[in-house]
Amino acid sequence: MRKRTRLLCASALLLLFSAFFLPGTVRHSAEPSPLPADEYRLVSPLTYRYLLNQAGACRDRSPFLVLLVPVAPHQAEARQAVRSTWGAPSRDTLTLFFSGVAQGALLSPLQRLLEKESQQHADIIQLDFLDSYQNLTIKTVMMMQWLAAHCPNASYAMKVDSDIFVNVFHLVQRLRSSPRAGFITGSLIRDGRPRRDPSSKWFLSEALYHEDSFPPYVSGAGYVFSTDLAARISRASRFVRVIPLEDVYVGLCLRVLGVRPAYSLSLPLFRNLFEVRRLEYDRCTFARLIIVNGFKPSELLAVWRDFSTGRADC
Ligand SMILES: *[C@@H]1O[C@H](CO)[C@@H](O)[C@H](O)[C@H]1NC(C)=O
Ligand SMILES: *[C@@H]1O[C@H](CO)[C@@H](O)[C@H](O)[C@H]1NC(C)=O
Numbered sequence: 001m002r003k004r005t006r007l008l009c010a011s012a013l014l015l016l017f018s019a020f021f022l023p024g025t026v027r028h029s030a031e032p033s034p035l036p037a038d039e040y041r042l043v044s045p046l047t048y049r050y051l052l053n054q055a056g057a058c059r060d061r062s063p064f065l066v067l068l069v070p071v072a073p074h075q076a077e078a079r080q081a082v083r084s085t086w087g088a089p090s091r092d093t094l095t096l097f098f099s100g101v102a103q104g105a106l107l108s109p110l111q112r113l114l115e116k117e118s119q120q121h122a123d124i125i126q127l128d129f130l131d132s133y134q135n136l137t138i139k140t141v142m143m144m145q146w147l148a149a150h151c152p153n154a155s156y157a158m159k160v161d162s163d164i165f166v167n168v169f170h171l172v173q174r175l176r177s178s179p180r181a182g183f184i185t186g187s188l189i190r191d192g193r194p195r196r197d198p199s200s201k202w203f204l205s206e207a208l209y210h211e212d213s214f215p216p217y218v219s220g221a222g223y224v225f226s227t228d229l230a231a232r233i234s235r236a237s238r239f240v241r242v243i244p245l246e247d248v249y250v251g252l253c254l255r256v257l258g259v260r261p262a263y264s265l266s267l268p269l270f271r272n273l274f275e276v277r278r279l280e281y282d283r284c285t286f287a288r289l290i291i292v293n294g295f296k297p298s299e300l301l302a303v304w305r306d307f308s309t310g311r312a313d314c
Contacts, residue, residue, distance in 0.1 A: 032239035032256050042242045043141040045149075045234070052118045052126040054096060058151035063094040065172060066157040066227070068143045072131050073102045073114050078162040081297035083121065085304035086166040093168060094154070097124045098143050100131030136220075136246040141237050148231035155180065157230065160222035165292040165303060169311065170273075171224065174264075174290070179226065184254065185262040186223030187274035190216045192248065202245060209243055217251025218261045219276050222291040232257050264290065283307060284314035 034040070041047050058066075067087055071079055079097055087095035105111050118124040125146060129138050140159065147157055156175050160166055178185075192214035194204040236253035243249055254261060264273040266288060278294035279285065281303045286292060295303065 034238050035241060039241055040238055043138055043237045045142075045145045048127040048129050048138075048142065050125070051101065051128055052099075052115065052124050054122055054125055055150055057094060057096065057122075058154060061094075062153035062155075063151070064092040064155050065094075065168075065175065065224075066147065066151055066154045067093055067095040067166070067168075068147065068157055068159050069095065069097050069162050070136065070139050070143070070159070071097045071099050071162050073099050073105065073110055073126075075162060076113065076117060077297045079117070079124075081300045082162050083123070085300050085308075086168045090168075092172050094151075095123060097162075098139055098146075099124060099126045100129045100135060100139060101126065102131055134244045137242050137244060137249045140220075140246040140250065141234065144230040144233045144237075147227060148234055152227060152231070154227045156224055157227055158222060158224045159220070160291065161220070162297075163293070163295050163300075164222050165286065165295050165300060166222065167286060167290055167307075167311075170287065171290045174273075175224065181226050181228045182259050183262065184218060184223060184225035184229055184259065185264045185274075186218030187221065187272055187276045188216060188218055188261055188263050189214070192217065192251075204243060204245065208241070214248050215251050215255040216261055217248050217254070219274065220247030220250075221276050221293050222274060223247075223250075223261075224290075229257075229259065232259075281306075283310050287311045287314040 069079075069082060069087065082095065082097075087093075089095070099114070102108070102110055114124065114126065118126075127139075127142050129135055129142075131139075143159060147154070151157075156178075158166075158171070193212060194209055194214070195202045196206070197203060233250060233253045236256040239256050240249065240252045243252075251261070265271060266273055271288075273288075273290040275289050275292045277292075279292050283306060286303075286307060
């Protein structure tokens with residue numbers, strides 16, 4: 001009897017979940033046309049050179065989940081915190097850091113330190129574009145191209161910033177029952193609009209983007225996708241003019257592909273599992289979420305010490 005009730009509950013949940021998890025399609029009005037060569041050049045794989053690469057990272061294994069973490073060259077402390085917490089090597093996951101070059105720094109001590117760190121940990125990929133906030137879109141497309149070229153047999157990937165708390169345990173568990181293709185989820189933004197105020201950090205001129213709204217997209221703090229999308233997004237980037245908002249840019253590529261990002265909600269309260277605000281640490285609240293935003297390296301280490309051992313009691 002109890003078993004049957006449980007079965008019924010499980011099927012009802014499954015139905016509800018699929019309603020939120022199943023990717024749909026989005027309409028777009030006009031057939032996209034390829035970018036002029038000089039515009040596509042910005043994100044073309046032929047434009048940049050690898051200074052550091054981990055070409056063999058997936059040669060002998062197909063990770064279930066690849067964690068792709070954009071970092072600036074100087075963020076050694078943030079990388080170390082990620083390696084010691086949610087990014088620690090595991091059977092299911094592989095963590096890789098993506099960096100550009102610091103201004104005028106190719107021959108500097110900073111670059112030599114990065115090379116040394118890369119030799120030690122074999123987890124840093126560096127391309128020769130200038131590492132800047134404005135260039136995050138380039139970095140994101142390079143991550144997609146790297147994944148498609150070097151780790152196409154991974155099941156899922158996550159683009160996640162280094163100041164995020166990631167509950168990899170809950171994430172991996174949920175992904176086991178998620179779609180294996182055409183799937184992307186995160187903190188879904190459906191009503192985004194360009195900021196036309198030039199003093200805004202997110203300013204976007206009408207010349208660069210003329211529509212007055214964005215297609216649905218997932219916040220760049222952390223989003224998860226089936227690995228097939230890496231190659232598809234790289235191909236779509238031939239049709240999408242580069243804007244300096246990397247998460248909106250991915251949303252524009254998804255529109256070209258007709259892929260709709262999915263919500264990730266917990267039941268029964270429909271709570272967003274990708275928390276883009278900073279929350280005060282609470283072990284059992286965090287145990288039910290996938291990401292929480294806004295952690296300094298030292299805070300990440302402190303929280304993880306409690307979380308990794310204590311979460312089982314929640
Ligand atoms: C982006 O990177 C390119 C290639 O290194 C560089 O020429 C350009 O100045 C960078 N743009 C910004 C805004 O940082
Ligand atoms: C991915 O899997 C396919 C089929 O199983 C195999 O032929 C291919 O060599 C694998 N590629 C990599 C990069 O592991």
